[in-house]
Amino acid sequence: MEDDAPVIYGLEFQARALTAQTAETDAIRFLVGTQSLKFDNQIHIIDFDDENNIINKNVLLHQAGEIWHIGASPADKAVLTTCYNKSESHCFLLSLAPFIASLLSLSAVSLVITLACDSRVVSCAAVWRMPSDWETGSHESPDDSAHNPQTLELLCHLDDSAHGSGCVVLWEPMGDGKRVISLADNHALLWDLQESSTQATVSSTATLEGKGQLKFTSGKWSPHHNCSQLATANDTSIRGWDLRTMSQIYCIENAHGQLVRDLDFNPNRQYYLASCGDDCKVKFWDVRNVQEPVKTLEEHSHWVWSVRYNHSHDQLVLTASSDSRLILSNMVSISSEPFGHLVDDDELSEGEDNHQDDKTKEPLKDSVVSTYEEHEDSVYAAEWSSADPWLFASLSYDGRLVINRVPRALKYRILL
Template sequence: MQYGFWLELSLLNMIISVAWEPMGDGKRLISLADNHLLLWDLQESSSKAVLSNSVALEGKGQLKFTSGRWSPHHNCTQVATANDTAIRGWDIRTMTQIYCIENAHGQLVRDLDFNPNKQYYLASCGDDCKVKFWDTRNVSEPVKTLEEHSHWVWNVRYNHSHDQLVLTGSSDSRVILSNMVSISSEPFGHLVDDDELSDQEDHQEDKIKEPLQDSIIATYEEHEDSVYAVEWSSADPWLFASLSYDGRLVINRVPRALKYHILL
């Protein structure tokens, strides 16, 4: 307890990210501070958090974390972090590294996000103006790469309900909504029960067995300054917000035609 309290105070001014456990009873969280990954337990009988585990980056180069995300998969035992151009996966039960993407981006990695429906898929973005999608079982190269932004990409976010929808925000003052359907949990469209298919629908069934194509759905240019944050609504899966350096908050919706295409 004394060690945890001392560490909390010593790193108080360096905390750059905090994340609650995605599932469970809400009594655990992680924080990133300087080169430390810290796991905290919240005790009902106390107003203080207890440090239950930690790990520190060691070695050469830039050893300060820039971003981290807690995976909603694997019983919430894995966390991904970014530092410099690298992405690392951690097993928080032992605080051991389980994978490392040494040169995930050509420049600083800014943000990460896990696909909510595919347990091994992770998205990243960075100062090389790229958004990359990874399968953490094979990190030798990205599954997909987007190069639609013209400056640093600060945020990448999967839609919580429809994982083909991906938001990105950048210092180019733009927000881009992408349809990454080929690497989503439904790359061939929605499944249809055989009993519900008529003879006229058989041809349509054959068509949707072909992988759908990825595309840029829309580019939003309401901001006049760098977009530092994008987030999906937790209440409405078709609603999202973006925030720029000048304090402008913009609320947008997924285009109605795409919404109906996904649902029907």
């Protein structure tokens, strides 16, 4: 059983933001947001054709600024949020954007750059809608898409001047695309989107209080408990929030030795949470007991920037690190299926039944499934596909997107 080779796609710009298109369950589709201070930023819509191992890309312009975070609506395929930085000089550039785009191959930009002065960087968040015909346009002439990209349609800004700048926007998991949370400095803001997302109002806020300048670095909206819980990270701590009262429900002090970079909830076990950080570790927590992590992984040799549970098989955990590696681990012992997949007896004939017995006798151990070394630079994001549970994408800073699959041997072991 030879595994298919990974598929690599290169972006022209540096990039950090990656998400799967959550509402899309048929096509394998990822969204990538670029980071460029000098050029128009783009959102690349990456379609992966599983059968032919081919990538189709479409590019949408995101002229507002460089994208730090991107989130796709769980209800509407076309709606997404971005967190971006804009600077004064960049705004100036934006007005000239079409001009630059047409002159990409020329060296006209230097003129523009000299004009930029007295700059200020502001971070913002906004909800966008993709133009409805992006797909048709690209199919006609894929080569042209870069040439004449369409622009995102702004639905609304998620800006509240009273609460600083946003860094992360989270959609309500499995919701109807009406509620988002944005984390801004030390505030968590719950927004209601109305009138097909063109209006956003803050319905409630929570504020992290304490000594010094506290700042949320990351967060995750729990899919459990009717989506009433939120977990956030600031510095070395992880906190849980109840969204109904907007009050703190638990706090894991010193969850990591250094900064916590990312969190993810186990999709099947409501109290289980994974976190990763600058101490090169990935920790798994049971939030009912915050004293000790349930499990700790130390496979990376530098900061771990992203941790993601597989949506259907929560033993598969993906971690991305600035040691340019992506690691897929099989954490059977703390998954929802610690003894392997439970198979109904009548599904199996006698012979297979015995075979099954043999297998259950030797339960799978927690292990690193494989280490992916296709990246040359720090990997800041990794995501599972929402359509195919065996497929995932990872994005490194140099703009390289790599699409990989779970090794077949493991896949069959989990399934059978």
